[in-house]
Amino acid sequence: MSYTAPVKDMLFDIEHLANIEQIAQIPGFEDAGLDTAQAVLEECAKFNEGVLAPLNFEGDKNPSSWKDGVVTTTPGFKDAFRQYAEGGWQGLQHPTDFGGQGLPKTIGAACGEMLNSANMSFALCPLLTDGAIEALLTAGSDALKATYLEKLVTGEWTGTMNLTEPQAGSDLALVRTRAESQPDGSYKIFGTKIFITYGEHDMAANIVHLVLARVQGAPEGVKGISLFVVPKFMVNADGSLGARNDAHCVSIEHKLGIKASPTAVLQFGDHGGAVGYLVGEENRGLEYMFIMMNAARYAVGVQGIAIAERAYQKAVGYAKDRVQSRPVDGSIAASAPIIHHPDVRRMLMTMRAYTEGCRAMATVAASAYDAAHHHPDADVRKQNATFYEFMVPLVKGYSTEMSLEVTSLGVQVHGGMGFIEETGAAQYYRDAKILTIYEGTTAIQANDLVGRKTARDGGQTAKALAVQIEKTEAELLANGSDAAKAVARRLTAARQAFLDVVGFVAGGTKSSPNAVFAGSVPYLMLAGNLVAGWQLARSLLVAQELLHKGQDAAFMQAKITTAQFYAEHILVKAPGLRDSIVEGAASVTELALEAF
Amino acid sequence: MSYTAPVKDMLFDIEHLANIEQIAQIPGFEDAGLDTAQAVLEECAKFNEGVLAPLNFEGDKNPSSWKDGVVTTTPGFKDAFRQYAEGGWQGLQHPTDFGGQGLPKTIGAACGEMLNSANMSFALCPLLTDGAIEALLTAGSDALKATYLEKLVTGEWTGTMNLTEPQAGSDLALVRTRAESQPDGSYKIFGTKIFITYGEHDMAANIVHLVLARVQGAPEGVKGISLFVVPKFMVNADGSLGARNDAHCVSIEHKLGIKASPTAVLQFGDHGGAVGYLVGEENRGLEYMFIMMNAARYAVGVQGIAIAERAYQKAVGYAKDRVQSRPVDGSIAASAPIIHHPDVRRMLMTMRAYTEGCRAMATVAASAYDAAHHHPDADVRKQNATFYEFMVPLVKGYSTEMSLEVTSLGVQVHGGMGFIEETGAAQYYRDAKILTIYEGTTAIQANDLVGRKTARDGGQTAKALAVQIEKTEAELLANGSDAAKAVARRLTAARQAFLDVVGFVAGGTKSSPNAVFAGSVPYLMLAGNLVAGWQLARSLLVAQELLHKGQDAAFMQAKITTAQFYAEHILVKAPGLRDSIVEGAASVTELALEAF
Structure with missing residues (x-):
């Protein structure tokens, strides 16, 4: 199997971080509880593993081609798309009025990840269709809706x-x-x-x-x-x-x-x-386009997670299989699979921690989207909308930037074989590079984070987020396990770094725009890093609780270790980013233009 | 012009950091002073800019092909190689006895950078030939030398x-x-x-x-x-x-x-x-092979610098040309070239600082090689050999890892155009990925740094390096300019982080090999980062002195800003790496094998 959907991890996030049972209390989502999530994800996994994943490498070898205005897609794509439409996958999150299934984004996002892990090139067609549907739903006339929506939702067009x-x-x-x-x-x-x-x-x-x-x-x-x-x-x-x-x-x-x-x-x-x-x-076109773009930006963030997951799975497979050199600790007296080497572990753990952290962040953001759009209480809607809006540039910007590092590590784990196209690891490295560019480059996401999401409200949303994180720190300290304390320490340092930067950004965007925008992408990276780390910290708390209850010890233990690794090897970058942003702005823009 | 050799920056390093005039006092190198360096570099620039650089993109479009055991290279390569050989470039650093020019590595490395910037695929042929020459010179019998060396040195074979x-x-x-x-x-x-x-x-x-x-x-x-x-x-x-x-x-x-x-x-x-x-x-084959490999590892490090330089030049060209959006500071009331946007500056400065930092490090290492091999005083030879040996994994590992980030930023600066192969930025991103793999992956370099270069002498060489760096910090503080003080602050923090890690590595390699090797690559990255930053700090001191003397103000000012940027945006990562290595080792290897 070239791809196995991480259904268990997705369901963990959906149940414990995104609280799907709360979503299921929102009118219209009554049937969208954990059981539904599990059934949909398992069906979705089957389709993507079986139909789309095997076409991914083929698509790279035999790309779409153009002749006389006609584009012919990779052999197998057309039939796969027919199956995709027949399975109702295009309509998953869209209204039942137009032939959709009306499921929450909390479930839809996980399906989107699978689709993109299986075949990112294929997945782009549904992704763009989703955007068109959103725009028509929001701003289209009844006539336009009647003519186009159902055909789009059912995947006919x-x-x-x-x-x-x-x-x-x-x-x-x-x-x-x-x-x-x-x-x-x-x-x-x-x-x-x-x-x-x-x-x-x-x-x-x-x-x-x-x-x-x-x-x-x-x-x-x-x-x-x-x-x-x-x-x-x-x-x-x-x-x-x-x-x-x-x-x-x-x-x-x-x-x-x-x-x-x-x-x-x-x-x-x-x-x-x-x-x-x-x-x-x-x-008012730009306004409507932003509706499409916001949906698409979130979806591109999920693409980052998706390709990271696939690269991780491939690297793990190779690392368990490839025999080379003895372990440094002498635990095996002969050449061993390279997964026994600490640096290979470090690479795999980095890939895993980034992927799980960003998945947790995206899943929580999706649940906020669902509440923001469907909750009966206007205050709850508003609060969730504000949180979701803050999350979009982080999900898009951070998850895609991390995917560059993860897919690069994926090649690296393969050594020389990684550089050979037939191996397949290089395709992820090439595919991922578009993610930090389209639907708004990372810099565009960072401008959004700085301008609309931070400076506009004087940093209020960002500070409210920090308050939430501080609560998790207290829970970690109360928990008191070594892992929880280690994570708390890094989370506190990262949150404090974040607050320093928020103050710098909120206070300086008008008076010192060059200084603030010089640090806009590092700010995005710090914020994304922090939120993903925070969600893994929450995961650790849940995992320790379930471990005590005797549930799935292997999975829970792995979740705890992954959270600790994230804190000690990724979250730990936050204070350095703070220093660069707050204390290093001048050297970014100081060089004379002629000196370049 | 698709590539302009950075002759001025190279000569700055050769003159002020590598002290070429001291090299020229070594018997055999009497003619290899600054004037020679300048003449050789200018001639080399002409050849590489004119002949090899224009063939680089062609090589990507029309790669070498195989048929019935015969390999046909890209059109133009064969003739270019003839010119390369006729120009005497293959023999630059090799003994005059066998038809070479006997120039120091301090000059040869700069020529190697140009060759690889111009055309990395082409440059690999001479690079491997150099390795074969080294092995024969060291261990070949007189008969083998007589049969093969001159033909290799002259580029006939x-x-x-x-x-x-x-x-x-x-x-x-x-x-x-x-x-x-x-x-x-x-x-x-x-x-x-x-x-x-x-x-x-x-x-x-x-x-x-x-x-x-x-x-x-x-x-x-x-x-x-x-x-x-x-x-x-x-x-x-x-x-x-x-x-x-x-x-x-x-x-x-x-x-x-x-x-x-x-x-x-x-x-x-x-x-x-x-x-x-x-x-x-x-x-004794492995021993001899290490001679070839050590030369090749240094050369691959230079490849990293070379491709970073080329990616930087391409990105600068695009950023000055591409008009998009108004500057955030309102300095221009219309859409402006994107180089006016702070985040584009940040990307270009990152590319520039990494490239100049690694070039400085590699140039200083080359001068140590020359002294190690040719200085009349055995103590000086030994001291330089020890330093050079310590530098090889840093030059190889750090310069190539940074080239991945730099070439990725190069694509990013181009936005959507970067993803289109005709633009050419993507080629550097693809080409660079081999550099962290061949001639020993980054992990293999890190093993070398940990085992042979740090643990074996109890960290003595590393600590001696830190003493040198501390002297530079004192000079920076004595200088007292804002830039010098800012750099000193980051250099001190990075050096202290480095010393903590050296203690951890030297003390634990035998007793806790898993913990030490879990941090081997981060240690390499910290050490490379520090040494490159140190050399830029030295550059800053030189530049301020020359600025006071009224020499080339624009160049010197740019050098100062680049050094400060490096300190505030790259060197600043060192303390976080220390924390990961010294305090986060357990979480790297803790996950059960079955959990992957």
């Missing part, structure tokens, strides 16, 4: 996000694609979009492009951007497909990784204008 | 190192290739070697394989390994080429990077036995 243009990447103010209003209420769209994931493919009957463009006469900058639905094929009144729209794929990119996922250059309107339909109101 | 077998990577005790002695004093070699860099190619008339094998009846393990010369073509008494030897390339690997460099599987003796000649004495 797929969706895309069209933001980037050659001159407009992180800076959407520079978008030039234009929309001309037509007498019938539709628009004609003209322009070029690049980096469009699954912008063209052969896996579904239609593709629903969500496109940012400027209506003639709109204000300059981001306040003049509107959002449009532009279908690949026009849709007749009865829902059947009509004429081909004037939106064409003129090429796909030759990329470092995720090669099976076609990254399209789309040309809109070269033959008279692509027909588009306004989503919501004119000039 | 090339050399290889044949260590690895499918079951024997890091663990050479497992080598199975066997050698049968023949009545004429030669041997017949039988076996399979893998991962043989330039094991077959079309750039030179002959290939001289240096092969580890076991003579029949030899002891088991590493004490029964001998070293043999196995030429691709037999060499007649008059030096002309004779029959094809029974050493054949049966395939080359499909790799993550350095694609133009053919990585061969070599089959020895499938057709009756490959003719081999013993180098030195039987069963």
Whole structure:
């Protein structure tokens, strides 16, 4: 088996950290308790392990290809997508009104991780479709919803996000694609979009492009951007497909990784204008796009966890199998599997601790999302929304940055074999590199964390988080085990470092923007590190309690050790980051431009 | 220009940190002063910038290919190698007796960096040839020297190192290739070697394989390994080429990077036995191989610096060119080149500081090598040899690990364009990953640092190094500038962290091997970080002095800022590493094997 879904660890997080039974008390989620979670995860594991995981390497060897405007995906992808749709997986978290299953994100996120572990290139198609669904649900007219939503939710059609243009990447103010209003209420769209994931493919009957463009006469900058639905094929009144729209794929990119996922250059309107339909109101496109993007950013964070998990599993497999050199402690008198060597252990533990820590963080964030959107009490909704919003840049930024380190270690564990493409470890290293870039680079996430999430409320949300963490420290000290005390010590130091930085950021964003933004990514890394470490600290407490009750000793013991490793080898970086941010800002921007 | 050799920075290090004028006082190096260094570096820059750098991307697109035992290199490589040989570059550091130029390593290392920045895949051929030359110089008989050395030194032939077998990577005790002695004093070699860099190619008339094998009846393990010369073509008494030897390339690997460099599987003796000649004495092969490996390890460290430099230059070019978003400080009222954004600065400064720090460390190590091998005073030789030996794992391990981070940042600076292969940034990311693996993985370097370089002398060499560093701290404090004080503070903390770890390692390697080796790589990273930071601290002192004298203010100011950035953003990691090593060892190896 090339991938075994970590169902047990996921269920541990869902039950004990995200408190699924509390989610199940929210109206609409009554059936979404632990039993449902377990049943869904096990079914999901079966599908991903059996159908998608075996196609992952194949996708790298035989990527999507382009010819005369037509994109042919990797052999097997089309059939796998049919199975994916038939299994109802696309609709997992979407409303039952439109053919979905209406499950909470707390469960959906775990399924998303499996999908991405199994086959990240494949998973991008559903990921983008989710974004299109979110945007239509939030801002689409009833007519647009009626025409598009069910087809998207059931996986009959797929969706895309069209933001980037050659001159407009992180800076959407520079978008030039234009929309001309037509007498019938539709628009004609003209322009070029690049980096469009699954912008063209052969896996579904239609593709629903969500496109940012400027209506003639709109204000300059981001306040003049509107959002449009532009279908690949026009849709007749009865829902059947009509004429081909004037939106064409003129090429796909030759990329470092995720090669099976076609990254399209789309040309809109070269033959008279692509027909588009306004989503919501004119000039509010960026706002709607942020809805898609926030969902997508969380999902990309999960991709980081997913690829880290797969890289970890592969490395463990090799380390148990590869025999080389005697253990330094003399415990085996002959050459032994390399997992007996302390540095191989260190690498595997690093991979494991990062992955479990980020999974715990993402799962808790997902449960906050569910409460934020569905809890009957407005105050609870607001509190959870604030927490979730704070988490999004951490889940996206930290989980993807850690995935670079984890996939690199995955190659390293394999030694020379890791560098050979047939081994497969290198693919994860290549695939992961996109994660810190798309849906907003790590710097963009850090800007969000600094500006909207920290400075705007004077650091209140961040400080409230620190108060929560302090409570966990007290519980660890009360627990009193060696592991708990070791973790408490590092958690306290990291939280204090975090609070110093929060004060620096909240106090200086307006007065000393260069100094604050010089430390924005280190701040994100510190915050993500802290929150993931905090969740592992909570895990340790749960595991010790269950261990005392005699439940699954091996699993609980491993959880305790992993939490301690995280604290002593990863969380321990926090004070150094604090020093760099708070005391080292000047040297970041001091060098004269000409000196570069 | 795709690459501009950093001649000025190299000469700064050579003059002020490595004290080339002292090297020039050593007999044999009288002509190797600063003027020579400058002339050689400028000539070398011209060749590498003009001939080899433009072939680098081509090598990635059109890698070496194998057909029926014949390897065809990338178009242009063969001619470039002819020019390389004609320019005398292969012989730069080798004895004049055999056609070399006899220049010190202090100069040669800088040339090696340029070669590898320009084209790492190409550079591997000369790198391996250097290793073969070293081994023959040290242990070869006069007959072997007479037959092979001049051809290798002049670049007419090339050399290889044949260590690895499918079951024997890091663990050479497992080598199975066997050698049968023949009545004429030669041997017949039988076996399979893998991962043989330039094991077959079309750039030179002959290939001289240096092969580890076991003579029949030899002891088991590493004490029964001998070293043999196995030429691709037999060499007649008059030096002309004779029959094809029974050493054949049966395939080359499909790799993550350095694609133009053919990585061969070599089959020895499938057709009756490959003719081999013993180098030195039987069963001392590993010892000789270590000579080659030590030279090669240093050279691989330089490869890390080289690829980091190239990635840095590419990222700077893009950051100055790409216009996106307004600067946060409002200094420009429109979208500006991204180099104006603090986080882009942070990334570029990180790349620059790592690269300059490791270059300084490597240059100083090279000057110690020169004194260790050529100084007339035996005590000076010994002292320098000890220092150089301590430096080799740091130069190799730290410079290559940092190159992973630097090349990853290089992609990141390019945003989405970085992920597109045509951009070229991704190639460095892929190429760099081999550097932490071959010629001994980082863990193998760390074992060397812990065992042979630290524990064996009870930490004496390490502590002597710390005394040197403490002197620099005193000079920084005496200097008293803000930058000097800031650097002194971090250097002191890092040195103290280092000393704690040295005590832990020296005291525990025998009694608690698992605990010590659990921290071996973090120890290496701490030590490398410290030494590179120390050399930048020395650079700062020199730069401030020269600044006062009015010399090249822009360069000196940049050097000061880079040193301060290094201290505040890289050196600052040292105390956290200390905590992980000294206080976190148990959690590394505690997890039950079954829990993975």
